[in-house]
Amino acid sequence: MTDSGVGPGLSKGDSGPQDEIPGGGPLVVLENVNKHFGELHVLKDINLTIHRGEVVVVIGPSGGGKSTLCRSINRLEPIDGGTIMVDGKKLPEEGKDLARLRADVGMVFQSFNLFAHKTILQNVTLGPIKVRKMGKQEAEKYAMELLERVGIANQAQKYPAQLSGGQQQRAAIARALAMKPKVMLFDEPTSALDPEMVKEVLDVMTGLAQDGMTMIVVTHEMGFARRAAQKVVFMADGQIVEESTPDEFFTNARTERAKDFLSKILTH
């Protein structure tokens, strides 16, 4: 069982957001978050609340600030105004607390970012051993459970380059889960994959969502959004332009900006 209540063996319905409220209240809260890169204002007064067990899909045109938003939530990017709270705690500036917080926020990137010279198993056990101070045996046992869960237990002894893109991305998901994060961020996790591998990764993510994991997912995969998300956030020009349910957003977007964006992704 993980801190978030989402263990490898959990099946749908075993745990819901309602039975795991250690701190109570929402899990991630952004208040008036601002971020500049030099003159460029990339996050403009972002307010966003993510509840425990909620899956939020972030969608929008290139350069709108989606990746920057994700990166600021686990503090890969510092913000210059506002606050970000994770599980009731404000993001620390640096030091041990920051390392601990990073471990609470799992992140999966477009490019899988696995360590090339380590096996898949070593990739998954590294963080738990170094940061969570887990024993090697326990870490390996848990890693194997997670690899089983993402369907690549038989690849554990291989190196990343020996795996397909879809398998590498599933290894990256297992690696993030191994830290027992409270929330998982996914930044376009399927956009670097060949089409036939997209489904296997989305299936793993859908399973996580069904098990009650809190997730923020930047993706243009509308099928996933409709199936797994409670909320769609449409971001453009550094702002949250619309926030609604997937059904509402895809069938009845309110703003011209969103309608224009949807017409482009739907027709290409």
Ligand SMILES: Nc1ncnc2c1ncn2[C@@H]1O[C@H](COP(=O)(O)OP(=O)(O)OP(=O)(O)O)[C@@H](O)[C@H]1O
């Ligand atoms: N390290 C950086 N230094 C300077 N500018 C940056 C940096 N990272 C991002 N930007 C700029 O910030 C803006 C937002 O970028 P971001 O990557 O967050 O957008 P995005 O919505 O993720 O786009 P995409 O859909 O193409 O991934 C862009 O104008 C981008 O050029």
Ligand SMILES: [Mg+2]
């Ligand atoms: Mg991006």
